[in-house]
Amino acid sequence: MKPSAFNYAKPSSVDEVLGLLSEYGDEATILAGGQSLVPTMNMRLSAPSLVIDINGLAELSGISSNGESLRIGALTRHVEIENSSEIAEHAPLITMAMPSIAHPAIRNRGTMGGSIAMADPAAEMPACLCALGAEIEITGGSGARKVAATDFFKGLYDTDLGGDEIITAIEIPKISAGYCSAFDELARRHGDYAMCGAAAHAKVDGLVISDLRLVFFAVGGTPVVAAAVGSAMADQTVDEISIAAAQHAVEDDLSPFDDLQCSATLRMHYAKELTKRILNTLVAG
Amino acid sequence: MADMIKDHILDRPNSYIGKTIPRPNAKRLLSGRGTFTDDVKLLRMTHVAFLRSTYAHAEIVSIDASAAKESNGVVAVVTGAEMAEVCSPWVGVLSHLEGLKSAPQHALAVKKASWQGEPVVAVVANTRAQAEDAIELVEIEWKELPVVTDMETALDADTPLIHPELGDNLAWRRELDVGDVDGAYANADHVIEETYISNRHTGVCLETRGILADYNPGEDQLTIYHSTQAPHMMQSLFAKHLDIEEHKIRVICKDVGGSYGIKVHSYPDEYATVALAYMLKRPVKFTADRLESFTSDIHARDHRIKTKIAVSNEGEIQAFEIDDLTGIGPYSVYPRTSGIEANQVVNLTGGQYLNPNYRAMATVVLQNKSPMCQYRAVGHPILTMITEGMVDDAARKIGMDPLEIRRKNLVPDDAYPYTAPSGLPFENLSHQASLEKLVKMMDYDGLRKDQAEAREQGIYRGIGLATFIEVTNPGPAFYGVGGAPISAQDGATMRLDAKGNVIVEIGVTEQGQGAEAVVAQCAATALGVTMDKIKVIAGDTDITPYGGGTWGSRAAGIGGEAAVQAGKALRQNIVEVAGIMLQSDPSTLDIRDNKIVDLADGKERIELSEVGRVCYYRPDTLPKDYQSELVVTRHYVPKQFPFAFTNGVQGCYLEVDTNTGFIDFKKFCVVEDCGTVINPQLVDEQVRGGVIQGLGGALLEECLYSPEGQLLNGTMADYLVPMAAEMPDIEVGHVESPTLDSELGAKGAGEAGTGGAPAVVMNAINDALNPLGGKVTVQPFTPERILQAIGKI
Known part of the structure; x- marks a missing residue:
């Protein structure tokens, strides 16, 4: 678990970073926090010839x-x-x-x-x-x-x-008046990558939800916007019936996958469980 | 026995036995001043990295190392054939496991590799990074061979043979049939069958394996810094396979960052490292990285067990039967063998219950996965899971409370000594006292009430109980009788210096568990000095008495007793000199708080340091015909019983989220009986740490393999070890039934937590799921398996 030899640059401006990127192309990589990059380099899953450390660029922070x-x-x-x-x-x-x-x-x-x-x-x-x-x-x-x-x-x-x-x-x-957010995920241990997670933002009026943007993660190659759930919950009162409809709609939104931590079946089950939790959380204020 | 021994260790004034004493090495370790193997740096030191097989089973057609040899910083590139000229192969068998067979194993694979991760080529370079660079330049032509991964089909006629010269893939089979099992079945009201599975996992040490070997041709001396549990065993093995005399090899084991049995075996890459230092006449260091640890450390506990229990309507257990199948990888691990785990399962399943009818079969097969061998609480997590699983199966069948069936069937505390159906003798166990103490600690009846109330609200909580037996303080019956060079006895050498301080050299080793602290407490108490006067030296084959090291929960019980006897003998020698100096009868003197005192009333006579001064600096003031001896060595090995069996019981209360399959611990209690408790805090820490390690296997840890024998989750991101946030608070209670095999009476405590944890959590989950008709039997009990059990997915 030692990286291949690489060159290191610590530019002092964004322009300098861009210059190095255009010069080295795919051979260069950006080092920010290093929490993903450094392990992959140590495992030799990536072997950039140039590491561009942007930690000196104060203008990128804050x-x-x-x-x-x-x-x-x-x-x-x-x-x-x-x-x-x-x-x-x-x-x-x-x-x-x-x-x-x-x-x-x-x-x-x-x-x-x-x-x-x-x-x-x-x-x-x-x-x-x-x-x-x-x-x-x-x-x-x-x-x-x-x-x-x-x-x-x-x-x-x-x-x-x-x-x-x-x-x-x-x-x-910035969040608009009348809007609420909710977040939840299910991971084997706290801090692990989730087996399934959901982030949501919606307009909430009492128990009625509108303009719901529910986004799942760890269920596909990218974050997945649950459009069908959004439609199903448009101007809906959160209750057992609408939750069941929303959970049904999840099946239209997601095609989850198997991996080492859990099966696609479990992911779909969790997505429905999270849908219920998220909707209840949104209207709970 | 305490009454029978004059001057008994448990009757000492100002005793440290039974007291929580902060461990003397904690400050050093916490201030970052520990010396782990990788911290040792020598002049002209090189680093070795290993090209490991990427195939589970493949023939090595050719190796082209020419480009690697030219790579920057490379000192040597060595293949299996070249290594075999220096380091002889070994076969991991023991004569007392009759019929166990394995094939010769080399430090570096010769001709073929038999698991993904087997070391094939060693590259030595000035830095580890340079060695890894050069590995990428080694070209090997492989010819893939058919792979044997499924233990269920390993013995089928059409399954290829891993080692054709062995004739089959069977490493070992043991059968036991005691009493009249078939008769019991015929008479029983119920015979309940189940299949339990414990999936393969591994011990994850904070400090990975590491070794630094240095050969000095000037004096033909090998010095080896090694993160190991058993320095003298390793000295003997390195000597044998490098054909060097043992006294020419010094194994130094400084701080060890956890071992758990992982570091009690000999590993091919470690032999290779030592051989390379010998070949190159330069220091060579190997520090396993986390990735290679997952495929080169031993794995453990891959078992499928079919069980049967016979029970009457009144709850009398009438028979146990088990059929254990385990896959151990391509080789039986040297020198302790990979038969011991299954052997323990056969020996101890059901051993805490009054049942004379027991039938067991263990089948140990070879497969193309990482080798399996002994890991903390060897076999116990499996045998306790099946024993206590079966007992709960029986209780459920007849509608009896799990506590009642245990009360009814446990071997009574007054029945000891008692011989288990397997023939193993138990000296004095306290299942009943331990269970009743646990019932009070956890408020069993209160929990049952809470459980019923919660259920009315649709909340599923369950109570688990798991009684267990634990093997500790092993004598030569464990390994020595089978031919392994593993010392069953340990020694302590104690030396009084001229200033009244005491150096203790001990054969058992410190692994982070506090062995040095316990030895110091025993030595200080036996001699009569304060803890600050004691310095303990362990883990150096040139210095310490010959010993077995630390494994099998033996460090406190065996090392502690050796220190007690050495301390008492040194005290005898000191009061003898003091008697001359004071013109008093030595039998009227004692040592207390670093002073020579009158035995009768504790009146101070002289300081211990005065004895030291006179003996070393002014022996001319002593009689001409008298020679003082301020260094003594004493050894100890248990002789009356082959092992000091201990016992205990775990209880847990948990809630299962039936929507997610997640578990939330509400209560976790352990009562364990390790005989005399030397240091309550250290014992409790051992129990808690052991429980957590057991829960890791029960809930999270699993080495996942593809059908091709590829380990799929060999990183800390994918292989899930327990972390603090998910783990329960653990209350620990003690019952003390000292072993009479030693004066100290201490049995081991290091594995009690691990042995019982999977069983107790399984039983609690199943108690929670029972109203839903669900039951889990496959470990780890993941959320997915729990939801499948209740038909949610």
């Missing part, structure tokens, strides 16, 4: 409020997000999900940008960003562009990020 949205720098550590009162106030779903991301030692190093660039299908943040309608700010040689989170995650460990681009920030719309 949380700011920007009118109707929050901006989270790509290099912002999970721990900073977890402890942010601005996030808790304006994007409570993120705060709810944070304790489920591995363990404190990992959250101390791991970054928001790293998590979404990695695009692990069982990761919490990609699903939350999809549920919240967040945008990913990507910077390349020709400047910055924004991509909706739901368009960013394209497949298993596959994103819209080009080889010569980096993620610079995430923008999350």
